[in-house]
Amino acid sequence: MVALEQVNYRLEQGSLVALLGPSGCGKTTLLRMVAGMTKASTGKIEIRGREVDGPQDDFGFVFQTPNLLPWRSVLNNVLFPMEIKHRLDRAARARAMELLTLVGLDGFARSRPHELSGGMKQRVALCRALIHQPSLLLMDEPFGALDELTRMEMHDLLLNIRKVTGATVMFVTHSVSEAVYLADDILVFSRRPGRVIDQIKIDMAYPRNHEIRFSREFNDYERRASAGLGVLHGHG
Amino acid sequence: MVALEQVNYRLEQGSLVALLGPSGCGKTTLLRMVAGMTKASTGKIEIRGREVDGPQDDFGFVFQTPNLLPWRSVLNNVLFPMEIKHRLDRAARARAMELLTLVGLDGFARSRPHELSGGMKQRVALCRALIHQPSLLLMDEPFGALDELTRMEMHDLLLNIRKVTGATVMFVTHSVSEAVYLADDILVFSRRPGRVIDQIKIDMAYPRNHEIRFSREFNDYERRASAGLGVLHGHG
Amino acid sequence: MDKITRIVYPLVGIVGLIAVWHFYVVWFNVPMAVLPKPLAVWDAIVKNWPLLLDEGKVTLMESVYGFLLAFAFGVPLAVAISSSRVLNLMFYPLLIATQSLPKVALAPLLLIWLGTGIESKLAIAWLVAFFPIVVDTATGLRGTPAEFLDLATSVRANGWQTFWKIRFPAALPFVISGSKVAITLAVIGAVIGEFIGSNEGLGNLLLVANSQVNTALAFAALFGLAVLGMALYAAVAGVELALKPWFGDMRHG
Amino acid sequence: MDKITRIVYPLVGIVGLIAVWHFYVVWFNVPMAVLPKPLAVWDAIVKNWPLLLDEGKVTLMESVYGFLLAFAFGVPLAVAISSSRVLNLMFYPLLIATQSLPKVALAPLLLIWLGTGIESKLAIAWLVAFFPIVVDTATGLRGTPAEFLDLATSVRANGWQTFWKIRFPAALPFVISGSKVAITLAVIGAVIGEFIGSNEGLGNLLLVANSQVNTALAFAALFGLAVLGMALYAAVAGVELALKPWFGDMRHG
Amino acid sequence: AAQAPALTPVTFSLDFRALGRHAAWYVALDKGYYREAGLNVTIIAGQGTAQAIQALESGIVQFAFSDVAGLVAARANSNATAKMVAVIYQKAPYAVFSWRSGVNVTRPEQLQGLEIGSGAGSFTQKVIEAFMTERGLSRPATYTNVDPSARIGMLAAKRIPAIETFVMSQPGIHRAIGAGETSTFLLADHGLMLYSNGILVREDYLKANPALVRGFIAASLRGWRDTIANPGEAADIVVRLNRGLEREVALEEIAIVNNLVVTPLSRRGGIGVIDADQMQHSVDLILKTTGGARVTAAQVYDASFLPQPPVTP
């Protein structure tokens, strides 16, 4: 249960929740607080219940930029968390290769980060976040820097990975269509100080494909989220 | 008239054409060739007719990043092209202030770039591209780095500026919805080597507002453009 | 509060060093001819205060002028080197070669060419100080962000305009970072110049004191040089700080 | 083709310099005691080839060991300074102060402490070379990209792990860039050490030749030093080049 | 000065930086002896005898204070054309210092096998060897290169048993380790016959300006005479004109150099006198120690510019 100001939200095991809000409203801060990476400077963040148990260790984080270490190979980047946790064994290596295969990069295990394109790098970062089989995946605008087509490919990849691994995902974005396409639930944040002003349950079946972007349903969700953000009121 | 491989396109005076295509297909290269900033290494680019007369000088360029010079004030950044063209007179200054007022930054004329947010910087870059009253405005993914909400604001600002100045605009993007929202015409490019595979005339009246994003019409345009890009065929 | 720690900690460092020095001399019974006690040096400083000040002024002037010379020659050289690959290939190895030559060995030559006036001292200070300025300025000039150059192309700026309005201002933080190194080297250069042929300056005082085995005075001269070096460094660092807002979001500097 | 220009142009530069030198001596009738003709220096080099090689080896060893010492001390000092604000405030001003002291002036002290063996030469080379290593390494360590540190936090790396697996490797390009400056300084340091107290090395040869007003041999020794400096610089630059792919997209090269 | 006749500017290079031992030159300058000779003299510091010769050869100075040994080497190795026109140090200043409580060198025999701190390529080493050979001492001393700036400290710290340096360094050594603790072994006091420092002029300059050279020498020698007669006044002058010098040290140095300048020969022949036999002996000794090309004694000096009558102390 994540409490931010007046709003409570129950994060279901295995669900994907998108945090949608304007720039500077505190999405990143919230995510970092969930991960225990930042202490709440004002307000309080409480985490309890079995769904997100011991968040300090049991999560994977994907940043807006890939943050790959340039002096390590792709494989060693993926294995980095295991090395830190002193769990760098054969099983870890096997799992790393599995994950790289899952994202279609098994051929690049020995490559260096600078030889990869932006989308490929972000896929490596995704593998790295998943290597220790976290029950919670925290993603902070992971695809913000990618072009729209690569982004759509990554969307399907993420949904696929989530299906395979069963991970719970918190996904920060400021793209309405991204939020609608990916999420079970969208939390819409207001401008600073970020209050949750809308909570949208997306009732569209998985697996989704990009055709649904043009469906009436999708459109209605987009409109509701946009209205929540105040995009539509500016230009009545 | 811009000829790229087999496709001819007649750019109407005062129209806004969006170049939509996947990353690396040559959109930037094409735009730079139109501006005379890059020579065609393979293929040929021909420009003639009254609509785009003497492109070497009579255009304004807006880059993906704002490219403001950090050691100059906002006003002096806007005036930079006039300084280069030795036309730094009182009229130029007056016009710079007019443009800054138009984009809502008249209060920031004396500020330095690093004091501005991303969106504000890109607005300054827009003013700089317009300062010498070019008949052609070339924009290369100018809003790619902005968050979606700021981006929508910039869309309306661009449409407004174009109405006021009457400039002809070539706009590179890989966002389908951005292309549809802004353009009179969309040229859809294939993957490398970029051929124009579709040309979509957007018949929606200006001024547009963000409500139309949820209209059937808008949706159909989006779907057609996406199909052209091949987004929808990957996951039938 | 922060201002206080910024003064207190360096003082603690200095006091600690002085204490180590004192007890080293006392416990190991180091002869005065080798290393005087801090107190003896302090006495020498107090007693020779006006002398130190006068000689310090001379060395200060030589250092500053030498630095300015290094700046005035180094920046254009960097421009030449960075704008022409041929010049770069032709002169960069020579530049590096001059750097590994002990300036003390070249100094007599300069003295003979330029005489014993201020010219030879400036030349040595220049020779010592200009390398970091050239290297850093050239790095800065070559490293102009591609976006800025794109901007220049898009407004049809000619080479001259591109240089003066883009490349050069963009390289300024590098120029200053080179200057920070250069200014302390200029002090050393000035002292070497005084060693070789001069009747004034702290370097000269140092040698005179040495030849009379007046180690306390020699250390007082060294102290003067250290203060001089720090002050000049601080001055350049101050310029850097003052320019920082100018270069707000540039990577370097 | 490119390889050829990379060799031809530097040669053109050197040949040009030698030509200027030759005609300067001829036209202005410069006495040999002041500046010998290039040809005379060449003769001296040829005649004293084995001697230059032997002495060069000594100076080379001193330079390399001095550099390694500077590296071995400079890097940990940089680590200390960059990881503790207190240590930084305490020692940075002292560091700068030592930089503006002429090493020639400190050398006698070191000689007296360390004797006339290799130790004193190493100490001087160390003293001269370690500043750029400390400064650049500290800059690199302090400048670890925030994203990398975020990554470290996100995987709960402790301070030790963060240092060894993130901060230090990220600072390596800076360490090398400092080493490039340090290696030429190490040569100078070794020569100063030889000046002050040694019976061998190119610096000693230079002094001996100078005291006999054998300028041709003195210039031959200087030539040897220049070659030595360039070779060592090239070696470090080679290491840098070899590591480049390792740091592919990092900002600093 | 109103209506003074135009003075000819000349520059004079000392062998080292200005110290008490150089008082005489400043006396001549301060008392206007040079001006009376129609010269506007600038005295500049030197950086060793070899460099003083370089400065002379290059023409940045017209007169230099350097030694016969350096002159012979420069003529042999670099085609120098300088000549000595007055010998100031009739006795060589080479001395070996040691702790009285240590090796305490007082007799030539003690030099055998002694480790001596010396300069790189120092001529003194060769002189010591020649000196020992003359006395039939077969076992040579060993030398460790120690820069002059560190030499006294090394002795004081007992890091080296003995050092060689000019005898004028005695006051500094006394200050560093105490007068009673030091023993000074001046080779000249034990039979070394070697001309040392004097006034050097280039041959072409000598030919072109004989009167001027005469005037310079005479004025300089007057300075020396005054210094010998009144060391206290000379010390005052040199300390006044060179900041950082200490009067007591300067005074002691003056006493020491006076001892080198005033010999039975110079008492008779005047300060600066050049005795042909002694010069021949000196050059022979130098050539014997350095090898080198053939240089004759006649080439290196010219006694004809000394004042008549001589300036006797």
Ligand SMILES: Nc1ncnc2c1ncn2[C@@H]1O[C@H](COP(=O)(O)OP(=O)(O)OP(=O)(O)O)[C@@H](O)[C@H]1O
């Ligand atoms: N709840 C909060 N507690 C403490 N600080 C906050 C909070 N919310 C926002 N802030 C502050 O607001 C600023 C912006 O926050 P943050 O980076 O989390 O925004 P964001 O929504 O991630 O923006 P963007 O979309 O641009 O990444 C930060 O400096 C942060 O310190």
Ligand SMILES: Nc1ncnc2c1ncn2[C@@H]1O[C@H](COP(=O)(O)OP(=O)(O)OP(=O)(O)O)[C@@H](O)[C@H]1O
């Ligand atoms: N017609 C062309 N002529 C010459 N080179 C081309 C052409 N088209 C593409 N290229 C080459 O392809 C590469 C990518 O081109 P460009 O940067 O223009 O792509 P883009 O569509 O702008 O991609 P992005 O959306 O990532 O900015 C460039 O290296 C360019 O040299």
Ligand SMILES: [Mg+2]
């Ligand atoms: Mg954020």
Ligand SMILES: [Mg+2]
């Ligand atoms: Mg592009």
